[in-house]
């Protein structure tokens with residue numbers, strides 16, 4: 001049983017690497033961004049509210065995302081481990097996440113921070129936006145805002161896990177295979 005956080009700025013390759021880690025270790029994968037996009041696609045009241053934030057490149061309010069993750073952990077938390085992708089994104093989310101996991105006798109084992117320079121992030125997201133149909137990937141202005149939000153509100157979450165001795169940074173520049181090998185080596189040596 002292993003709970004991993006895949007961390008890094010938008011466009012660092014979290015989604016791609018999460019899929020590979022999921023297959024390699026046979027554990028679950030949950031992306032809060034995907035859960036939110038599904039809620040928007042269902043056109044619920046909550047979905048419509050969250051769409052405003054996503055469109056503007058801003059974070060959805062903590063309580064909404066924390067509630068989603070609490071539900072997920074209650075349902076799947078004890079079934080073999082999970083990769084959390086895109087969560088936690090604020091210190092408050094990280095604190096609440098520890099509490100939620102502890103309620104189920106669980107913990108975070110490792111945070112993997114995929115590090116990529118800003119210009120490369122922007123290039124990758126705009127490229128992805130051509131095929132993904134994600135509105136928040138299509139505009140350079142929104143992409144840069146998302147990266148700024150990451151630096152302002154999210155980057156500090158790395159310190160939270162570093163303080164617990166659970167942080168590892170990996171170089172996210174290279175082929176998908178190269179980055180995957182670095183992540184796998186980090187997980188195998190630390191967990």
Ligand code: AMP
Pocket residue numbers: 010031032033034036053054057058059060061062065085086087088089090093136146
């Ligand atoms: P992502 O798919 O991880 O790039 O997330 C897309 C968007 O969903 C973000 O720009 C935020 O608006 C929202 N989002 C995803 N995860 C979170 C989170 N943990 N906290 C707040 N907002 C989030």
